[in-house]
Amino acid sequence: MTKSSPLPGLLLLLSATTGLVDAVSVLGLGKVFTANMTGNIVFLGFAAAGAPGFVIKPYLVALLTFLVGALVAGRIGGHLGQRPLRQWLLAAAGVEAALLGLAALCALTAAPWIDAIIALTALAMGFRNATIRMLKVPDLTTTVLTLTLTGIAADSPLAGGTGPNLPRRLAAVASIFAGAAAGALMVTHWGLALPLAVAAGIVLLGTMLCVTHPAAALVHNP
Template sequence: MPPAPSSPSPLPGLLLLLSVTTGLVDAVSVLGLGKVFTANMTGNVVFLGFAAAQTPGFSVAPYMVALLTFFIGALIAGRVGQRFAKRPLRQWLTVAALTEAALLWIAAIVALRFDVPTLRPTVALFAIIALTAIAMGFRNATIRQLKVPDLTTTVLTLTVTGIAADSSMAGGANPNLARRVGAILAIFAGAAAGALMVMRMGLALPLLASGVIILLGTLLCVRHPAATLPHGA
């Protein structure tokens, strides 16, 4: 008798939910921290180039802080992934969610005393950049190790490319189309919601909401039977 088919992995659903939080965090960093990305480093490298050319409105320090702290978060997540790769997936996901949520909630507390129009106090500005970049670096490295196709939760360039290049118009079979479109819509929805929160209520609420979504989504995910096994088992 053939084995019963295994139930679908809970990871795609979780990663789509995490993509929403990317939009929230980007809304905080771009709209509230002076045009700096803490979830996606491509923009920071471009902006750093602008700053190096002494373009008005761009300063080296915020982008360097974001890049360095993102690197630190990714480095830590790489070590965590090595430690938890052979353990039940639920342990790995829970540690990652608690880490991200804690960092974002601390950033939310710092944001309560931060003035967006003046970007003051400066120490709070750099603290929020660092805390959110560490969280997103940790996220990116974790997702990279999980290797779920077409769901990076933070980057959409290859997603949009895949939709076009693999489409029936290009002679392809539209693989993972729903997942790819879902990723775009998730980040769009998070960015729109985050922008409304930032403009009307400041930075603390979207950061708080991001941590809640990450933690609750992960707690639901780890209840799935597949989460009792090591990833890929």
């Protein structure tokens, strides 16, 4: 992939959707993450110890469906990874947008199907994480920021480094922050369906714009 790769821009857009999805899951589904599994492992430990306010079921649903999504993405990536990048990205965007769209529909029912929304969004994020992992774009995982924040500090001039990829790292942090803030406003004022539908739209439209770039016609070689 050339230096003018469209991937960084797309992954920053996808990072914003992580904030939207986490706003739905944490604020609307009851203290469960569907984009970032570290929190679920911690919460599952709390639930196993009998801590008040934590129950095992939603964390298991999120973890298991996330793994299924990652497994399916691994299979698809293995099949499409040696084809033009645009085919891979469009297939991945189609799957993720469909899952998020179905989750939005589940949120529109008179009594939102909480377990279904957890499962569908975790499937989508598992699929996303595995796809991004195979694309191997530095400092843009789209769902977690721990290593990004570590890199900002550990590679800074104050630590004796040169601050490589600082703009990209800061943009990744800002994207997830902005998505979370926007998602929180949507959830608190308009419910769960809107941020899920917006996330699906961003995934699909952002990817369609990305694949118009000439570099998307090439096979991705990280």
